[in-house]
Amino acid sequence: MAEKKKVCIVGSGNWGSAIAKIVGYNAARLDIFDSRVTMYVYEEIINGRKLTEIINEDHENIKYLPGHKIPSNVVAIPDLVESSKDADILIFVVPHQFIKNQCEALCGKIKPTAVGLSLIKGFDRAEGGGIDLISHIIQRYLNIEVNVLMGANLAGEVADEKFCETTIGCRSKEWGSILKNLIETDNFKVVVIDDVDTVEVCGALKNIVACGAGFADGLGYGDNTKSAIIRLGLMEMIKFAQTFYKSSQLGTFYESCGVADLITTCYGGRNRKVSEAFVKTGKCIEDLEKEILNGQKLQGPITAEEVNHMLKIKNMENEFPLFTAVYKICHGDLKPQLFIDEIRNHPEHIVKFSNL
Ligand SMILES: NC(=O)C1=CN([C@@H]2O[C@H](COP(=O)(O)OP(=O)(O)OC[C@H]3O[C@@H](n4cnc5c(N)ncnc54)[C@H](O)[C@@H]3O)[C@@H](O)[C@H]2O)C=CC1
Numbered sequence: 001m002a003e004k005k006k007v008c009i010v011g012s013g014n015w016g017s018a019i020a021k022i023v024g025y026n027a028a029r030l031d032i033f034d035s036r037v038t039m040y041v042y043e044e045i046i047n048g049r050k051l052t053e054i055i056n057e058d059h060e061n062i063k064y065l066p067g068h069k070i071p072s073n074v075v076a077i078p079d080l081v082e083s084s085k086d087a088d089i090l091i092f093v094v095p096h097q098f099i100k101n102q103c104e105a106l107c108g109k110i111k112p113t114a115v116g117l118s119l120i121k122g123f124d125r126a127e128g129g130g131i132d133l134i135s136h137i138i139q140r141y142l143n144i145e146v147n148v149l150m151g152a153n154l155a156g157e158v159a160d161e162k163f164c165e166t167t168i169g170c171r172s173k174e175w176g177s178i179l180k181n182l183i184e185t186d187n188f189k190v191v192v193i194d195d196v197d198t199v200e201v202c203g204a205l206k207n208i209v210a211c212g213a214g215f216a217d218g219l220g221y222g223d224n225t226k227s228a229i230i231r232l233g234l235m236e237m238i239k240f241a242q243t244f245y246k247s248s249q250l251g252t253f254y255e256s257c258g259v260a261d262l263i264t265t266c267y268g269g270r271n272r273k274v275s276e277a278f279v280k281t282g283k284c285i286e287d288l289e290k291e292i293l294n295g296q297k298l299q300g301p302i303t304a305e306e307v308n309h310m311l312k313i314k315n316m317e318n319e320f321p322l323f324t325a326v327y328k329i330c331h332g333d334l335k336p337q338l339f340i341d342e343i344r345n346h347p348e349h350i351v352k353f354s355n356l
């Protein structure tokens with residue numbers, strides 16, 4: 001009999017803890033997985049106790065996902081290498097600003113046959129200039145296959161077991177079905193596709209659009225405006241994918257990682273919420289992140305900066321007015337009150353007759 005696959009979750013924030021609930025449940029009931037799931041926890045002291053102790057004794061991440069039990073077969077470990085060294089499947093789910101440091105620490109310390117699944121939404125700077133997808137960065141540091149999971153998945157709702165869907169972008173059929181088994185439940189349905197990069201591009205870019213939706217909410221615009229932002233944002237996402245990831249398929253945008261995640265984040269996400277408060281209070285984004293999110297991290301403003309870095313290099317800022325306006329507002333170069341003016345004459349607003 002083949003050896004049972006060991007799973008490690010690298011990360012224990014809001015989404016990391018919600019996915020631990022699912023992975024712990026599936027690992028305990030499915031024969032192909034070792035029932036003991038390790039979870040790397042960035043240690044902190046909460047009410048005088050270590051977070052790892054709280055998770056291992058009370059089976060709850062009281063800081064990042066309060067009110068939800070994490071299965072007792074999920075073991076919290078504060079040492080990154082210790083938690084990951086025996087794993088056959090590494091699930092990466094940390095805010096993207098921390099992934100490079102963690103990859104450096106893991107380099108040469110994991111099983112060479114391990115396979116990764118990245119749930120991380122964002123980009124980072126590429127070494128030779130431009131930007132890179134997080135899964136590519138992990139792949140390069142650790143020299144393992146890295147697949148991705150992105151979808152309309154607000155962590156709290158997933159943890160509440162409210163029905164939703166997700167998309168796994170997978171590089172091989174064999175791993176596609178193993179990862180589907182590991183992740184799927186009756187209330188968390190998985191579609192596996194092979195357009196891996198586009199799945200990840202969708203997950204990263206929608207956070208920029210969500211900031212735009214939040215600015216519009218803060219400025220008092222209504223649902224029609226928000227729909228326009230979602231649509232223009234979607235068109236920029238597609239254009240970005242088709243420009244920089246040539247094999248990108250349009251159909252991927254119809255999966256949960258595409259339109260669905262865009263909608264859910266523009267209505268219910270943290271990026272939207274903090275961006276709305278940014279307009280209403282005039283406080284800076286870093287302060288609001290601390291004030292509103294209690295240690296959780298925003299991805300939208302940093303992603304807007306990374307994407308802008310790429311667009312500037314390519315002299316393409318004008319072709320992506322929504323992404324560019326969100327970046328400028330987050331960066332303090334544009335007043336949020338001018339946001340709608342920046343997208344009023346969008347390149348999408350043209351006569352679109354077919355040739356027939
Ligand atoms: N929360 C959500 O609803 C969803 C989040 N995601 C994505 O999942 C990824 C992870 O997000 P969350 O789990 O929500 O994290 P989070 O936003 O809850 O971030 C907090 C986590 O960061 C850790 N942390 C703080 N400082 C650190 C440091 N210096 N080094 C290492 N770790 C540190 C904390 O210990 C905690 O585990 C992000 O890319 C996010 O976009 C994807 C889908 C849903």
Ligand SMILES: O=C(CO)COP(=O)(O)O
Pocket residue numbers: 121151152153154155207210261264265268269270271272298299
């Ligand atoms: O990615 C998410 C939902 O799919 C969460 O978005 P926020 O980070 O804006 O909360």
